[in-house]
Amino acid sequence: xxxxxxxxxxxxxxxxxxxxxxxxxxxxxxxxxxxxxxxxxxxxxxxxxxxxxxxxxxxxxxxxxxxxxxxxxxxxxxxxxxxxxxxxxxxxxxxxxxxxxxxxxxxxxxxxxxxxxxxxxxxxxxxxxxxxxxxxxxxxxxxxxxxxxxxxxxxxxxxxxxxxxxxxxxxxxxxxxxxxxxxxxxxxxxxxxxxxxxxxxxxxxxxxxxxxxxxxxxxxxxxxxxxxxxxxxxxxxxxxxxxxxxxxxxxxxxxxxxxxxxxxxxxxxxx
Amino acid sequence: xxxxxxxxxxxxxxxxxxxxxxxxxxxxxxxxxxxxxxxxxxxxxxxxxxxxxxxxxxxxxxxxxxxxxxxxxxxxxxxxxxxxxxxxxxxxxxxxxxxxxxxxxxxxxxxxxxxxxxxxxxxxxxxxxxxxxxxxxxxxxxxxxxxxxxxxxxxxxxxxxxxxxxxxxxxxxxxxxxxxxxxxxxxxxxxxxxxxxxxxxxxxxxxxxxxxxxxxxxxxxxxxxxxxxxxxxxxxxxxxxxxxxxxxxx
Ligand SMILES: Nc1ncnc2c1ncn2[C@@H]1O[C@H](COP(=O)(O)OP(=O)(O)O)[C@@H](O)[C@H]1O
Ligand SMILES: [Mg+2]
Numbered sequence: 001x002x003x004x005x006x007x008x009x010x011x012x013x014x015x016x017x018x019x020x021x022x023x024x025x026x027x028x029x030x031x032x033x034x035x036x037x038x039x040x041x042x043x044x045x046x047x048x049x050x051x052x053x054x055x056x057x058x059x060x061x062x063x064x065x066x067x068x069x070x071x072x073x074x075x076x077x078x079x080x081x082x083x084x085x086x087x088x089x090x091x092x093x094x095x096x097x098x099x100x101x102x103x104x105x106x107x108x109x110x111x112x113x114x115x116x117x118x119x120x121x122x123x124x125x126x127x128x129x130x131x132x133x134x135x136x137x138x139x140x141x142x143x144x145x146x147x148x149x150x151x152x153x154x155x156x157x158x159x160x161x162x163x164x165x166x167x168x169x170x171x172x173x174x175x176x177x178x179x180x181x182x183x184x185x186x187x188x189x190x191x192x193x194x195x196x197x198x199x200x201x202x203x204x205x206x207x208x209x210x211x212x213x214x215x216x217x218x219x220x221x222x223x224x225x226x227x228x229x230x231x232x233x234x235x236x237x238x239x240x241x242x243x244x245x246x247x248x249x250x251x252x253x254x255x256x257x258x259x260x261x262x263x264x265x266x267x268x269x270x271x
Numbered sequence: 272x273x274x275x276x277x278x279x280x281x282x283x284x285x286x287x288x289x290x291x292x293x294x295x296x297x298x299x300x301x302x303x304x305x306x307x308x309x310x311x312x313x314x315x316x317x318x319x320x321x322x323x324x325x326x327x328x329x330x331x332x333x334x335x336x337x338x339x340x341x342x343x344x345x346x347x348x349x350x351x352x353x354x355x356x357x358x359x360x361x362x363x364x365x366x367x368x369x370x371x372x373x374x375x376x377x378x379x380x381x382x383x384x385x386x387x388x389x390x391x392x393x394x395x396x397x398x399x400x401x402x403x404x405x406x407x408x409x410x411x412x413x414x415x416x417x418x419x420x421x422x423x424x425x426x427x428x429x430x431x432x433x434x435x436x437x438x439x440x441x442x443x444x445x446x447x448x449x450x451x452x453x454x455x456x457x458x459x460x461x462x463x464x465x466x467x468x469x470x471x472x473x474x475x476x477x478x479x480x481x482x483x484x485x486x487x488x489x490x491x492x493x494x495x496x497x498x499x500x501x502x503x504x505x506x507x508x509x510x511x512x513x514x515x516x517x518x519x520x521x
Contacts, residue, residue, distance in 0.1 A: 173347050
């Protein structure tokens with residue numbers, strides 16, 4: 001009898017086994033919802049047809065108050081917040097991380113400060129952000145940047161520190177100036193890590209978007225979820241949660257593919 | 272021309288003395304091989320010659336002038352590992368130095384200048400036997416090929432001095448022999464002074480025109496860091512006259 005850690009499923013078996021928990025979860029839900037719905041429609045566990053009708057209303061009917069199709073307006077609002085927040089965070093992380101990581105005087109000046117700064121819990125300062133930047137988009141963007149940029153900065157700095165000393169010395173013997181090393185040695189080597197770093201920040205970014213939208217917004221996936229919560233509208237909340245998950249998965253996948261498409265990350269370090 | 276002089280050079284880290292009062296004159300076009308046990312301070316010696324580290328006391332001169340306090344193109348280097356840029360292709364690596372020199376802001380050449388440099392880089396790759404690998408990335412090369420590339424990259428700058436820190440230490444014996452041949456050829460073609468560190472005595476005597484051994488002058492088992500290394504032996508491996516005759520004939 002082989003040890004259990006040495007027994008591997010076949011390819012087909014793997015796919016089947018991977019799908020199994022999903023199928024099981026849906027089946028259990030459908031079964032439980034059916035049982036509960038026996039005596040009239042149920043608010044907490046709506047049947048599958050309740051989802052389709054709620055979602056088709058949000059996706060295809062124009063909302064009278066806002067003049068938009070709510071589902072798409074919410075999606076766009078949240079994705080725009082997320083994209084702007086992540087984009088600014090990545091840019092700040094790259095520029096500051098590279099400069100502070102590579103230039104000893106800047107490192108001496110800022111490293112302790114960033115280490116302390118990154119420990120501030122962003123949600124705890126959310127009220128401050130609302131007071132300083134108002135209840136509009138600015139405070140939401142600042143929250144995401146505040147929550148994510150310190151992590152990206154530190155990750156980029158770590159990657160800069162990982163560049164072998166030999167390469168930096170070699171570059172200097174090839175006549176490189178500090179600027180040329182930043183442009184031609186540090187940036188290209190840090191870039192793949194930046195993408196991974198953004199990828200790892202996706203979960204936190206969604207958290208901050210939804211938290212900010214829960215408190216104040218006019219549209220957004222998180223805003224909608226917290227709005228309909230008052231009516232216990234599970235038929236909206238559950239599909240929205242699934243949709244957010246799907247969006248997060250798609251972004252994660254896209255970033256992973258981008259990372260793996262960089263030629264110098266495609267080949268593993270060899271002999 | 273590259274005459275290297277160490278004048279009473281010492282190096283210590285804190286109260287650990289690594290090298291003690293080292294004086295050494297390396298003639299122009301010498302191939303100096305440095306041997307010694309691990310931890311003797313061979314790499315430290317090379318780092319000082321490279322200006323990656325500063326001597327704690329004493330000074331180092333090339334052709335009578337103190338070396339610049341930071342690494343410069345007059346001294347090329349090949350380390351045992353990590354000597355090439357992993358994010359540039361093979362030919363990109365060879366073009367890097369000249370591109371940096373020619374284009375201070377972008378670090379890239381374009382158009383005709385680029386074509387000229389590319390042709391020169393391709394010649395250099397052909398010379399070291401990597402002509403067919405120009406478009407690959409370093410990680411796709413074998414260890415020996417990566418070292419060939421590192422040498423080619425350094426030679427594009429026409430350094431006065433080439434510094435090698437156990438460059439073939441990680442290679443298998445066959446590859447190592449081929450590298451020895453290449454290095455000797457390049458050394459005589461480029462007329463440089465070479466300083467090579469190795470822990471392989473036969474390699475030292477095969478390549479070097481002069482071989483020095485560095486080791487601690489005294490071993491105190493209770494305070495091993497109290498004594499630094501000095502030059503314990505110094506051989507003329509190939510008499511100068513014979514070498515000059517061989518060069519004149521070849
Ligand atoms: N940056 C440093 N700080 C402290 N000690 C160092 C440093 N670099 C080297 N040493 C010490 O100097 C000694 C010689 O090191 P090294 O020159 O690398 O030896 P070798 O190359 O001959 O094996 C070792 O004992 C090492 O621990
Ligand atoms: Mg060493």
